[in-house]
Amino acid sequence: MATTTIAPATASTYRGGLYEWLTTTDHKKIGIMYVISSFIFFLIGGLLALGVRTELAQPGLQFVSNEGIYNQLFTMHATVMIFLFVIPMLAGFGNYVVPLMLGAPDMAFPRINALSLWLLPLGGILLLSSFLLGGGAQAGWTSYPPLSEDRPLASTGYGQDLWIVSLILIGTSSILGSINFLVTIFKMRAPGMTLFRMPILVWTVLVTSVLVLMATPVITSALIMLFIDRNYGGHFFDPATGGSAVLYQNIFWFYSHPAVYVMVLPAMGMISEILPVFSRKPLFGYKAFIFATAGIGALGFSVWAHHMFTTGAVFLPFFSLMTFLIAVPTGVKFFNWIATMWRGQLTFSTPMIFALGFLTMFLIGGINGAFSASVPVDFALHDTYWVVAHLHYVLFGGSVMGVFAGLYYWFPKMFGRMLDETLGKVQFIIMFIGLNLTFFPMHMVGLAGMPRRIADYANSGWTDLNLLATIGGFTIAASMLPFIWNVFVSLRSGKIAGDNPWEANTLEWATSSPPPPYNFDHLPEIRSERPLFDLRHGKTGH
Amino acid sequence: MSSSPRKRSTSAVRAIALLVIVVASFCAVFFYAGWWDAMFPVKAVTSQAHQVSELYTVIMAVATVVFLLVEGLIVWSILRYRRRPEDTELPPQIHGSNVLEVIWTVIPTAVVFVLFVMSLNTLNTVDALSKTPDVQIRAVAGQFQWQFDYLTPDGKTKLFTESTPLAANGGGLVVPAGLNVQLSLTSPDVIHSFYVPRFLFKRDVNPGMVNRFEFTIDPTEAGQTYRGQCAELCGIGHWTMQFDVVVKLPSDFAAYVKERTAAALVTPAPRPSGSVALELKAKDIQFDKKDVSVAAGQAFAIHFTNGDPAGLPHDVDIRQSDGRTVLQDKPTVDGGKDVTYDYTALKAGTYTFICSVHPQNMSGTLTVK
Numbered sequence: 017m018a019t020t021t022i023a024p025a026t027a028s029t030y031r032g033g034l035y036e037w038l039t040t041t042d043h044k045k046i047g048i049m050y051v052i053s054s055f056i057f058f059l060i061g062g063l064l065a066l067g068v069r070t071e072l073a074q075p076g077l078q079f080v081s082n083e084g085i086y087n088q089l090f091t092m093h094a095t096v097m098i099f100l101f102v103i104p105m106l107a108g109f110g111n112y113v114v115p116l117m118l119g120a121p122d123m124a125f126p127r128i129n130a131l132s133l134w135l136l137p138l139g140g141i142l143l144l145s146s147f148l149l150g151g152g153a154q155a156g157w158t159s160y161p162p163l164s165e166d167r168p169l170a171s172t173g174y175g176q177d178l179w180i181v182s183l184i185l186i187g188t189s190s191i192l193g194s195i196n197f198l199v200t201i202f203k204m205r206a207p208g209m210t211l212f213r214m215p216i217l218v219w220t221v222l223v224t225s226v227l228v229l230m231a232t233p234v235i236t237s238a239l240i241m242l243f244i245d246r247n248y249g250g251h252f253f254d255p256a257t258g259g260s261a262v263l264y265q266n267i268f269w270f271y272s273h274p275a276v277y278v279m280v281l282p283a284m285g286m287i288s289e290i291l292p293v294f295s296r297k298p299l300f301g302y303k304a305f306i307f308a309t310a311g312i313g314a315l316g317f318s319v320w321a322h323h324m325f326t327t328g329a330v331f332l333p334f335f336s337l338m339t340f341l342i343a344v345p346t347g348v349k350f351f352n353w354i355a356t357m358w359r360g361q362l363t364f365s366t367p368m369i370f371a372l373g374f375l376t377m378f379l380i381g382g383i384n385g386a387f388s389a390s391v392p393v394d395f396a397l398h399d400t401y402w403v404v405a406h407l408h409y410v411l412f413g414g415s416v417m418g419v420f421a422g423l424y425y426w427f428p429k430m431f432g433r434m435l436d437e438t439l440g441k442v443q444f445i446i447m448f449i450g451l452n453l454t455f456f457p458m459h460m461v462g463l464a465g466m467p468r469r470i471a472d473y474a475n476s477g478w479t480d481l482n483l484l485a486t487i488g489g490f491t492i493a494a495s496m497l498p499f500i501w502n503v504f505v506s507l508r509s510g511k512i513a514g515d516n517p518w519e520a521n522t523l524e525w526a527t528s529s530p531p532p533p534y535n536f537d538h539l540p541e542i543r544s545e546r547p548l549f550d551l552r553h554g555k556t557g558h
Numbered sequence: 559m560s561s562s563p564r565k566r567s568t569s570a571v572r573a574i575a576l577l578v579i580v581v582a583s584f585c586a587v588f589f590y591a592g593w594w595d596a597m598f599p600v601k602a603v604t605s606q607a608h609q610v611s612e613l614y615t616v617i618m619a620v621a622t623v624v625f626l627l628v629e630g631l632i633v634w635s636i637l638r639y640r641r642r643p644e645d646t647e648l649p650p651q652i653h654g655s656n657v658l659e660v661i662w663t664v665i666p667t668a669v670v671f672v673l674f675v676m677s678l679n680t681l682n683t684v685d686a687l688s689k690t691p692d693v694q695i696r697a698v699a700g701q702f703q704w705q706f707d708y709l710t711p712d713g714k715t716k717l718f719t720e721s722t723p724l725a726a727n728g729g730g731l732v733v734p735a736g737l738n739v740q741l742s743l744t745s746p747d748v749i750h751s752f753y754v755p756r757f758l759f760k761r762d763v764n765p766g767m768v769n770r771f772e773f774t775i776d777p778t779e780a781g782q783t784y785r786g787q788c789a790e791l792c793g794i795g796h797w798t799m800q801f802d803v804v805v806k807l808p809s810d811f812a813a814y815v816k817e818r819t820a821a822a823l824v825t826p827a828p829r830p831s832g833s834v835a836l837e838l839k840a841k842d843i844q845f846d847k848k849d850v851s852v853a854a855g856q857a858f859a860i861h862f863t864n865g866d867p868a869g870l871p872h873d874v875d876i877r878q879s880d881g882r883t884v885l886q887d888k889p890t891v892d893g894g895k896d897v898t899y900d901y902t903a904l905k906a907g908t909y910t911f912i913c914s915v916h917p918q919n920m921s922g923t924l925t926v927k
């Protein structure tokens with residue numbers, strides 16, 4: 017990696033070669049490796065999505081030779097994007113930033129931290145190896161039985177088993193990571209860093225860790241049961257032998273709905289760090305943010321069955337009400353973000369641009385939620401392309417926008433050099449256009465009745481919108497080129513960042529860029545959630 | 559603050575102007591391209607679907623207002639609160655306001671509560687089941703074919719089975735306009751979902767349990783045909799699991815039921831004495847033969863053994879050589895059982911014999927000479 021070419025003054029920190037990186041327990045190196053590995057999987061997941069989009073550009077089967085391969089493409093696309101890109105990417109940021117933000121020298125359990133990291137590529141390689149061993153899983157990322165059971169016309173072969181094993185490994189990584197975060201947050205804070213002075217990003221990592229800790233063991237149990245069903249005649253989920261298929265869905269979503277918040281809360285946290293800095297104001301409603309985050313986390317455990325409205329096997333009014341209610345704390349956050357910018361002095365560096373991209377796009381995904389919370393409307397929309405539109409406005413318009421905001425924001429801290437602003441803005445524009453071109457038409461084609469997860473369609477009314485979405489997909493792919501170029505150029509010759517290039521206020525900017533292995537030579541006094549602001553302006557700003 | 563109030567107000571005017579232009583041109587493009595209409599569901603054709611459609615419109619109205627309000631505030635902040643060169647001093651450092659927090663917690667709570675109550679009301683009619691529906695039909699969804707069993711009004715006895723799901727092949731889910739139809743849903747294998755876009759409705763077909771729902775098609779819709787499709791991923795033939803809903807006048811529907819019921823009761827003419835039934839077996843979702851031949855102009859029979867486990871039904875239909883157009887349609891036989899199918903005479907030529915449950919995997923050539 018180009019990491020050996022950083023500014024000479026700090027090069028010693030990162031010298032030591034490959035061996036040192038592979039055996040490190042330094043949370044910063046681990047965080048960076050999380051980010052790199054996740055980004056590679058983002059590219060792989062993106063290629064799989066391009067396969068899906070290429071097939072759907074026109075009616076007829078042109079790109080894949082049969083529907084089974086198509087089913088593998090979108091199953092693996094979603095699995096890679098969720099479990100190997102978004103979740104680890106946000107965990108990677110957490111790893112890098114949280115100890116710095118708390119004024120801590122490292123995570124609480126550095127070796128366990130390394131274990132969490134290395135479980136990920138292991139899981140990823142197992143998952144992808146299925147393509148070489150007779151084909152990947154093809155029952156969707158949800159893998160509902162009986163389709164995911166080992167029986168003719170369902171999921172024979174190793175693909176599904178590898179999928180299960182790799183998800184268990186990745187889940188283990190998440191559980192270990194969450195424990196590490198919780199102990200770090202509760203035990204490793206610098207003197208003066210009370211809970212209510214922690215940056216919002218740390219709060220979102222805290223709530224996320226609680227969600228992971230409570231939910232992941234539950235899905236792990238479902239995965240183990242499915243594995244037993246498939247390999248040792250378990251009969252847990254197969255109605256033909258007395259099991260219950262709907263039970264699996266309940267367990268699966270008991271994890272996977274909170275997982276949606278695992279995928280967006282930290283992104284919200286990053287936005288909450290970036291907006292105030294580039295508005296030159298404090299975050300509006302700091303405590304409201306904390307309560308809203310905790311509220312989303314708590315409500316997140318009572319809405320799982322909104323993914324099962326059409327099963328005919330859940331108590332609809334309860335899950336509908338809870339789902340509607342979750343819009344409230346989300347709305348609170350939006351209004352607070354806007355109030356943060358209100359009457360501020362906004363500058364539009366690339367992190368801010370991506371943060372604004374998050375606000376404008378995630379809003380669409382959030383408002384969509386009110387449609388699917390309404391049970392009768394969900395009867396119409398469920399399992400159509402409308403849902404695919406919704407989930408991508410949340411995960412792409414929300415999480416991915418947040419991830420890029422974070423990358424541009426913390427890259428200078430990680431590597432000591434700034435990313436190029438022009439390339440960054442070029443990337444944003446292409447990505448923003450591509451995102452809307454891909455996912456907005458999916459609302460319409462879904463409303464026109466196109467189900468998701470179909471390899472082909474014969475309805476001529478759906479063709480134009482699908483073609484548009486495919487063009488958009490390739491536009492998104494194109495937006496990765498300026499980014500990758502930017503990273504390589506900037507690592508070599510980007511502007512030297514200095515300690516605090518953004519005039520930011522949290523502790524990670526109080527040390528050198530990149531920070532020394534032990535993080536801080538000395539810490540400023542911490543009297544509020546903006547210690548560096550206090551340092552620059554005294555207490556007058558309060 | 560460093561800049562004079564005057565400069566601030568001219569920049570406010572400019573910001574407003576820009577905002578109006580951006581929003582107006584966006585809306586213009588949106589309406590002009592017909593995208594606004596495309597943001598609504600397809601035309602509803604059942605009394606239940608009309609309600610869903612109305613509810614959608616209400617939510618869409620609220621959503622549009624929220625969308626424009628929030629995006630407007632964001633765009634406004636971007637335009638209005640840019641940092642200017644003369645901004646050297648910090649803006650006022652406001653940390654929050656409890657009054658505002660209460661306002662933007664309470665108002666959204668009220669809004670979503672209203673939407674919830676409206677949804678619940680609609681749900682109670684859309685999801686209601688009557689004691690005595692006018693027509694009872696059972697939809698059986700198997701990998702990868704729909705089959706419709708028409709039941710007696712008490713729902714207990716089967717009158718006949720329509721196993722050709724597409725109208726183009728002479729089949730479909732035939733239903734009367736203006737009458738209340740109750741559909742029960744069962745699956746012998748994996749989960750499927752009954753979905754007709756025009757009904758604005760879908761319901762999962764779960765193995766091991768029976769789901770029911772009702773619909774009443776508008777009286778004006780007689781003569782129409784709508785496409786429906788499986789909406790829950792069910793394997794390699796998922797997208798081919800399509801069916802048509804064929805709407806008839808109630809009188810025509812009654813005649814149709816009568817005719818099909820009578821036909822189901824007739825025992826087919828015996829095959830000529832002396833001719834033996836051909837043997838055909840299925841195992842692992844494959845036929846044991848790829849080619850079968852029979853004599854032209856003579857009725858014939860196939861003794862078919864389903865060697866797959868129970869719960870895996872097959873049948874042996876005869877189609878044109880295109881593999882799609884159904885000529886002779888036979889009921890399925892469950893795994894572990896056997897049956898003798900009698901077929902009427904065919905003209906010389908090549909045909910396809912096929913399992914309608916597994917058309918992808920199970921078909922072969924029938925040569926008639």
Ligand code: HEM
Nearest residue numbers: 062065068090094097102156157404411468469470489492
């Ligand atoms: C490169 C941009 C992307 C494109 C073009 C894309 C495209 C698609 C398409 C067309 C589908 C529907 C497949 C089908 O139902 O047949 C899909 C499904 C999905 N995508 Fe993406 N996607 C992209 C990025 C992402 C990202 C970043 C995530 C998550 C973080 C994601 C998560 C999912 C999920 C969860 C599904 C559902 C898969 C399923 O039904 O099992 N996608 N994507």
Ligand SMILES: [Cu+2]
Nearest residue numbers: 272273276323
């Ligand atoms: Cu959910």
Ligand SMILES: [Cu+2]
Nearest residue numbers: 750788792799
């Ligand atoms: Cu199906």
